[in-house]
Amino acid sequence: MAKKPQLAIDTRPWRDTANNKPFVRIKNVTKKFGDVSAVHEVSLDIYRSELFCLLGGSGSGKSTLLRMLAGFETPTSGIIEIDGQDMTEVPPYNRPVNMMFQSYALFPHMSVEQNIAYGLKRDHLPKAEIEARVAELLALVKLQDYGKRKPHQLSGGQRQRVALARALAKRPKLLLLDEPLGALDKKLREETQFELVKIQESLGVTFIVVTHDQEEAMTLATRIGVMNQGEIAMIGEPTDVYEYPNSRFVANFIGSTNTVEGTVTEDEPDHVRIHSAELGCDIYVGHGVDCAPDQILWWAIRPEKMILSRERPEGVQGANVATGIVEEIAYLGDISLYQVALEGGKRIRVSQTNSVRGNPDAITWDEKVYVTWDDNAGSVLTV
C-alpha cells in the first residue's frame, strides 16, 4: 500500500549493504530470563531513516528486543550498536533513543505540555526554547489546543499523539514504538498509520516499530522482520515477505496461504515438477529451485493467485490443474472466498474478485470446479 516510489537515488540502503553503514546493528543478541531464551541469537541491521517493523506473535521476543534497544533490558550475550556506538553499558537515560510505550506511559500528574517538555527539561534547555519546541510538537500532532489538559482528559487517539510528540521531543536519532496503534480502534488506526508514516518521512527519524498486526506492518514498514520464538524468521520488504516467504512459518503467518506437501519428480535448472498427492496433481514451477529429486518439500500459494473455473483449463505443461467441489463460500463484498475440497482430499481457499455486480452466473455451492495457477504463483519451501 504505502510503497514508496523509486527515486533516482535509491532510498533503500539495505539493498546495497556494501556502500551503506547500518545505523542500528544487532549482533548475535540473546536474552535469557532464567532458562528461557526470549531472544535467541538475533542479528539485524537497520539503516538510517528506515521504518522497520518487528512483526511476531505474543512471546516471539519482539518486545524484549525493543526493550534491549531502549536499555531497559541488558542482553545476556551479543552486542547492540547504535550509530557505531556500543550501547551495552549505556543506561537508558544516556541513549540517543526514545521510546513510545504501548500503554503510552504518559505522566498522569502532568499536563500535555509538561509531558512533552519532560525530556527537554532533563537536557536543561532554556525555557524559551522548550516552549517553542513544545508548541512545534503540539502542532505536529495537531493538538495545539490541548496543551493544558491532563492525560485523563484526552481520548485514546489524542493520548497516542501526545505519547508520540513526547517521544519525538528530544529529536532522537532512533525512535522505538511498541505497538503504537494497538490501543486504537480500527478506523482511527488506519488514519493514524498514514499519519505516522508521514511524520516519519518528514522528520527522517529511524523508526523501529513492534507490532503483532501484519496489516499494520505491511502499511508502515520499509522492511519487516518476522520473529518467531525468539528468532528472526525472515527480514524483507513487505512485498518480499508476502510474495516470497522463506519458510512455512512466514507463509502462514503473513496473510492466508494454502500449503501442500509434495515430492520433487523433476529437478531442472529452469523448472521443477512436484507431485502432490494432497493436491491430486503435479505442480510445475517455472524456475529452478535448490532441491533434489525425490525430496519432500512444501509449496505455498495465496488464495488470490489461483483461478476457479467450470471448464477444465489448459494448465501448464500438463500440470497446475486441480479438481474439487465448492464446499463453502464467504462473500466479503469486494471478493468471495471459496473453500474447495479437492479430489486429493486437501481443502484449499481460493479468492475471486467480484468484478461483476450481483453476478448471477457466479460459481456456487457443491459445483465441481477446476483450480489453476500460474507457474510462478506459488513458493516452494524447504523449511
Next chain:
Amino acid sequence: MTTSHEPTYPPPRRLRPWNAVEKRLAKVGITGRMLVLAAPVIWLLVFFLIPLFVVFGISLTTKQFGRPPYSPLLTTEEGTVQLTLHLNNYIRLFTDNLYVAAYLSSIRIAAIATIITLLIGYPMAYAIARAPGQWRNVLLMLVILPFFTSLLLRVYALTGFMRGNGVINQFLGLFGIEPLVMMQTDFAVYVGLVYTYLPFMILPLYTNLVKLDDSLLEASADLGARPLRTFLTITLPLSLPGIVAGSMLVFIPAIGEFVIPSLLGGPETLMIGRVLWDEFFAATNWPRAAAVACAMLVVVVVPIMLLQRAQNSVVEK
C-alpha cells in the same frame, strides 16, 4: 400487531421468606441498600456520636462533689426547665498557659514523630513494593507482626532497651562507653511513637507505591532522567496521596497519645493526653477534662480537613 411472539419470562426464583420480607419493607419505603447502610450508621450513632454529645454536654457544666461529679445541664424548678451552660472550662483552656502549651507541644511532638516515621517508612514501603512478588506478603506480614502483641507490652519492652542498665547501655558498656540517659526524655517518646506508628505509615504508602506503573519510570529514564530525578518528579508526586494518608494515620493518634509519653517520657514531656488524664483522674474535674477533649477534637479535625482537601485535589485526576 400481536405480542404473541414475545417470550414470557418467569419471575426470578428466590427464597420465599425473603420475598415476603422484602415486599413488606418496600411498603414502608425501606430498601435493601438502606438496610446495609443502617448497620454502620447505627453503630456510629450509638458508640460514637451520642457519647461525643454526652462529652460535649459535660464540658459545658462545672465541677461539683457528688455523683456524677459535675453539675446538671438541665434543672427543673417550679415547672420551668432551665438550661445552664458553663463556658468557663473553655475560657480556661485559652487563659491557662498549661493547656495552650500542652496543645502546642502535642502538635510539635506529633509532627516531628510523623516526619521521622515518613522518612523511615517511605524507603521501607518502597522496598516492599519493589520486592519480588513472593516476598511482598512475607515482608508485609513482618510489618504487621508487632500488632500481635499489646501496645503496652511493646512499650514496656522498649523501656527494657533504653533504661539505664538496659540492653543498649549494657552493649555500649562492652566498649567502655558511659551509659546514656534515654528514658524519661523526649527522645524516648519519639522512639516509642515512631516504633508504634510505623506500620500505619508503611501500609498506605505500600498500597500506593505498589500500584505505580513501571512503564512511567521507564518512560522517565527513556527521556533522560536519572534515577534520583525520576524519583523526585514521578514517584514522589504520584505517591503523595499515600504520604498524606500515612501521615494522617500517624499524626492524628499521636497528638492524643497517652500511654507512650506517660511510660517513656519525663516530667517535661508535655502532651495533651497526659493533661487530660490528670484532669480526669487526679483532679476529678470531668467538665474540664471534657472541654480538653472537645478542644482536642477541633485541633485534630482541622488538620484532617485540610489534608483531605489537599488529597482530593491530588487524587482528582
